[in-house]
Amino acid sequence: MKQAAVGAASSAAFGVAAPAVRAGDAKRRLVVGLIGCGGQGKSVAGTMVQHGAKIAYVCDVDERRAAAAKEQLKADHAVSDLRKIIDDKAVDIVVIATPDHWHASAAILACEAGKHVYVEKPCSHNIREGRLMIEAARRNKRVMQVGTQSRNTKVLQKGIRLLREGAIGEVLVAKAWNSQRRVNIGHLKPSDPPAGFDYDTWVGPAPMQPYQKNCHHYTWHWWYNFGTGDAGNDGIHELDIARWGLGDPDHPSRVSGHGSKMFFDDDQQFPDTQYVTFEYPGASKLGRNRLLVYEHRIWSPYVQEGHENGNTFYGTEGYMVMSKMGGWKLYGRKNKLLKQEDGHYSVADHVADFLEAICDGKKPNADIGIGHRSTVLIHLANILARTGRAELVFDPKTEQIVDDAEANALVKRTYRKDHWAVPKGV
Ligand SMILES: NC(=O)c1ccc[n+]([C@@H]2O[C@H](COP(=O)([O-])OP(=O)(O)OC[C@H]3O[C@@H](n4cnc5c(N)ncnc54)[C@H](O)[C@@H]3O)[C@@H](O)[C@H]2O)c1
Numbered sequence: 001m002k003q004a005a006v007g008a009a010s011s012a013a014f015g016v017a018a019p020a021v022r023a024g025d026a027k028r029r030l031v032v033g034l035i036g037c038g039g040q041g042k043s044v045a046g047t048m049v050q051h052g053a054k055i056a057y058v059c060d061v062d063e064r065r066a067a068a069a070k071e072q073l074k075a076d077h078a079v080s081d082l083r084k085i086i087d088d089k090a091v092d093i094v095v096i097a098t099p100d101h102w103h104a105s106a107a108i109l110a111c112e113a114g115k116h117v118y119v120e121k122p123c124s125h126n127i128r129e130g131r132l133m134i135e136a137a138r139r140n141k142r143v144m145q146v147g148t149q150s151r152n153t154k155v156l157q158k159g160i161r162l163l164r165e166g167a168i169g170e171v172l173v174a175k176a177w178n179s180q181r182r183v184n185i186g187h188l189k190p191s192d193p194p195a196g197f198d199y200d201t202w203v204g205p206a207p208m209q210p211y212q213k214n215c216h217h218y219t220w221h222w223w224y225n226f227g228t229g230d231a232g233n234d235g236i237h238e239l240d241i242a243r244w245g246l247g248d249p250d251h252p253s254r255v256s257g258h259g260s261k262m263f264f265d266d267d268q269q270f271p272d273t274q275y276v277t278f279e280y281p282g283a284s285k286l287g288r289n290r291l292l293v294y295e296h297r298i299w300s301p302y303v304q305e306g307h308e309n310g311n312t313f314y315g316t317e318g319y320m321v322m323s324k325m326g327g328w329k330l331y332g333r334k335n336k337l338l339k340q341e342d343g344h345y346s347v348a349d350h351v352a353d354f355l356e357a358i359c360d361g362k363k364p365n366a367d368i369g370i371g372h373r374s375t376v377l378i379h380l381a382n383i384l385a386r387t388g389r390a391e392l393v394f395d396p397k398t399e400q401i402v403d404d405a406e407a408n409a410l411v412k413r414t415y416r417k418d419h420w421a422v423p424k425g426v
Helices: 039-050 063-073 100-112 127-139 154-164 199-203 229-245 347-360 368-387 405-411
Strands: 005-007 027-029 031-035 054-059 077-079 093-096 116-119 144-146 171-179 254-260 273-280 290-297 309-315 319-323 327-331 337-342 391-395
Touching: 031 039, 039 054, 039 063, 039 093, 039 347, 054 063, 063 077, 093 100, 100 116, 100 127, 116 347, 127 144, 127 368, 144 347, 144 368, 154 229, 154 319, 154 327, 154 337, 171 229, 229 290, 229 309, 229 319, 229 368, 254 368, 273 368, 290 368, 368 391, 368 405
Parallel strands: 031 054, 031 093, 054 077, 093 116, 116 144, 171 290
Antiparallel strands: 005 027, 171 309, 254 273, 254 391, 273 290, 309 319, 319 327, 327 337
């Protein structure tokens, strides 16, 4: 991996501009601002340091987390308002590892200020925000990488290459599963936020709701205003791999299935059980339809086909079982094991790809265009569950749900009135 330094001579292939280096600069280290200092933010920013970048800012609305991250990452400044990072011209890169409801707002503001963006998965809180993120990246010629690190995991890249080369014939169906046992978050009442935690800024552009302890760090995943359920938490990794193995098709045009709470009796708002089928008409090489099947049961204290979360690709000559934490096995006719390779996902390679994209002026492997298409799947699955529909028809061109005004309203979200971080054009 190249060290994370930029030179004024970086090329601008693929329409991505070289970083905003000041005239006369020779080479200098890329400068990073981290927004959201939970476990994931510190891990990604720490990996950037290992690749030679410098952390100028850490930002969190939880004082303790900001202070701990400043210490750990040897950052120059700990701040609580992300605009301090956005406004500093010396910052090249913004890492966004906040809850999902802040991803698009922070990413778009950063792009408009000329920063490159590493935004955690799922890239958006809703479909409309993802589209605005693509537009912001392209308009400002910035690199925007989504945190779906499988795209830069060598063992998976090799498996997908074999699928593309026809190792199991024509792949017509891909399955993605997310099966694990989550915790019960209970039924709690509103209470005062802890000292040193700025809850108002944490809620930011989302609609305000009273603070309660089970809607705070990490547990926000299960609330409509802030998270995207387990489909957006863990399922997105496998949905992204499934779509990759199907040849990265554009959006599906039909979504059907079921999603509901069947197990947990607690405040979680998203389904603990989902079975959803996405149809891609004429998407195979020979023009056949392709199906992507997603299932999640977040009450399963056992693994499925050897993996907690995983994928199976079904081809006309064989099938492949794949896991981002295990590698893959390729089977031919009559279930004969033909090939296998073990391996584990790599955040280091994903960060390296992002930094190289900036230095070389190219698109990264989990570019926002790819990330958005995969993330739309989790949003459609959640809309299906939230509206109780058995089927949705989606127009891939307009990114609208057809003939169903109630479901289509959820393509966007409601924002806090007049909040400064509401993305323009939503
Ligand atoms: N790629 C992966 O494998 C992977 C793994 C874990 C988490 N993630 C993603 O990373 C993100 C963060 O996850 P986490 O588990 O660290 O969550 P977390 O809730 O533990 O941490 C998020 C942090 O963001 C802070 N925050 C919220 N609003 C802020 C604002 N406006 N400005 C500054 N800080 C703000 C919170 O106070 C909190 O400290 C999520 O989107 C999650 O889906 C990705």
